[in-house]
Amino acid sequence: MAVYIADSPPIVSAAPPSVPRTYAWIVFALTFGLLLSDYMSRQVLNAVFPILKAEWSLSDTQLGSLSSIVALLVGLLTFPLSVVADRWGRVRSVILMAGLWSLATLACALAASYNQMFIARFFVGVGEAAYGSVGIALILSIFPAHMRSTLASAFMAGGPVGSVIGMALGGIVATHFGWRWSFGAMAAFGLVLVILYAFIVRESRISSEAENAARSGKAPALQRPKLRTIFSGLFSSRAVIAAYIGSGLQLFIMAAMLAWLPSFLNRYYGLPTDKAGVAAAAFILIGAIGMTVCGVITDRVSRSVPSRKWTVAIAYALISASLLLIGFMLPPGTAQLVLIALGMALVAGTTGPAGAMVANLTHPSIHATAFATLTLANNLLGLAPGPFVTGILADRIGLMGAMQVVPLIALGAAAAFVIGKRYYAADLQRMRAMQI
Template sequence: MHINAPSPPSKSSPYARYVLALLLGVNLLNYIDRQVLYAVFPLIQHDFSLSDTALGLLGSGFMVTYMVSAPLFGWLGDRWSRTRLAAAGLGIWSVATAAAGLAPTYPALLTARTTVGVGEASFGTVSPGLLAEFFDRERRGRILSYFYLAIPVGSALGYLLGGVIGQQWGWHAAFMMVGLPGLLLVLPVWLMREPPRSADAALEQNDNPDNGGYRALFRNRSFIANTLAMAAMTFALGGLAQWIPTFLYREHGLSVSTGNTLFGGLTVVTGICGTLTGGWLGDRLQRRTPKGYLLVSGWGFLLGTPAAAYAILTPSLNHCLGGMFLAEFFLFLNTGPLNTVIVNVTRPAVRAMAFAVNIFFIHALGDAISPTILGRLSDIWGLRTALLSTPVAILVAALFAFVCCHSIEGDMAKAE
């Protein structure tokens, strides 16, 4: 089923900027609702007397649902209204986040968090490709960097709000207060105009299903290498995001509120600076070479690896925070560039599917498993040793980014 929507305004028009602002706002709530769980980990663990493994399962349960739902929404996104899917997803995850605040038991909390994954999968698969169609190709790196500012800013707000609200009124209140505001944006997203699908995209889907389906993506070497780079990065960032606040609480003696405030502050500053710098550098370098986005990401991973290892190993709190600052800055360089690579190497007819496949694999191999793996390693060897697996994963991400450089030019030409 194809949606015959009216033609949207010209690219980069005031309405296009409104769409960017609206989707950025929704994405902010996305990451606030996702990260607030990690801010209140110690409080949940105390109330339910959980092991680190059971605690990690709360994060992994969300990610498993998120990645399993993504392929379905990717298929729907290339055939149905992307704005409707995004609005429905926002409503589902907002209600589920608020419901987590009412959970009286660990199984009830786990159920609520896994439901959040369904809503976020609907939004996450369709929104990047939808947004990219409102802007010219030459600006996509910067535009998607703006959109993905929600990762550091939303994550930081999740830590800050979760830490402060949780410390003052308990973790139940934290979930309730960050979940309900999303319902206010459901209607604006539902009413948002959608770019019509191009004639070429329709022909690909109707006349040549093989070219317009998932099978084509697995023959795209750049898409595969880029996805594996993002999966290794997601393994590392997922583990760090979930466990660093607890690491600061245990290893450096900080309170829940102070640890989350410090980590949230670092994340928002480095995230904004790193994400915007990565988008700007990527667009500039991409004008000189088709490998531009990948070179920015690969070198960011390489520089972030030793910084992350030092932050984990040093016994000094100040040195830990300094190393974390550098590690996060270099890691956030990749956010806009690697997502722009997905857009540039896939045809419009399969773009929502491409993000769906990407979401599935980066989480299946990344943060769907890393929180529980790190939790298990922490139960055996301690949290500091467990966290050392993350710099290794970042190094693997750099390797795949550089491997992708070998096929990117040809795959971009095919997508055009």
């Protein structure tokens, strides 16, 4: 049931930021650097899958669980930790989170067994859980409103870029110095940034004048919507729920590719760990570029008819699934690699349309929480189960067989987008009517 939320006070102050522009860009650079560290620490594991499998005699299911546990924790803890960070202080939260995932990554380097590695990866996930939502909220709060789209796109691009660096650099370091040094290098990078962040970024310097006045007692504390109102707004329409589900299911495929492409190239193309990591990173980079290009195409195609975003999302899901399915059915060779690359260029193309749908179908006062909910769906439906389920399938039908099954998940994503498109116009009209 829809709930009237137009009169809900905004989550953040509407006052313009008073942060000096140079200082704001320094904060952006450090926050972006930590996002790189986040994904480098998360994805370096995939580059050393072949080594760990041989050294510890691990099954593909166990390998997949080491990757999936991080995404699972991110999915489960993103929402509650984001709420805590808003109240406890975003800067302090960033420092604590980044310090935790960096130390946990260092613990991965010292792990002597699968169980120890699993525990270390568990805490990597705890540390990384809310960083994406807290980091972007912090960045958007210190720049003018007219720059938000550009800053959000630039910041979130750090995810795939960090994944590429983590996989490529991790494979190279592992080949020359051993897999433990791969984790150690990622941990060192993160800890250096944490120290710089702690010395340079101050909560008092990035808060708005209204927030500083409230904190000092010179003005009443900024009110926030009640939790009941927030939850009602997040799930107030069938279309927005369909957007959450469709986005999450489609990212199941992307997560599986992220985790298993290095092993795929190692097993079926005979590439050593370093070259397999670099080659897989190239495919992920194609996916990152494709994500951006697909977003631009979506905006152009749907400029006059916003509902076309649903149609475009359906097309991205079905075309990417077809390309990947055909590609993995071909024998190893140039044709297979070309089709995989084309599929990777489209597989995450639904990210932009899904984000736009969520923004259109939720009240502006809860947009930050709405995107945290989208992140939760992405992780619980896609990023967490993707590597693990693929590993289970690989143990039973081989990795090639598993990679042939994974693209079929896009059928579920496309079905969700079809349902969302059916109810979109009515849900959007009802939401706008409630805000009058």
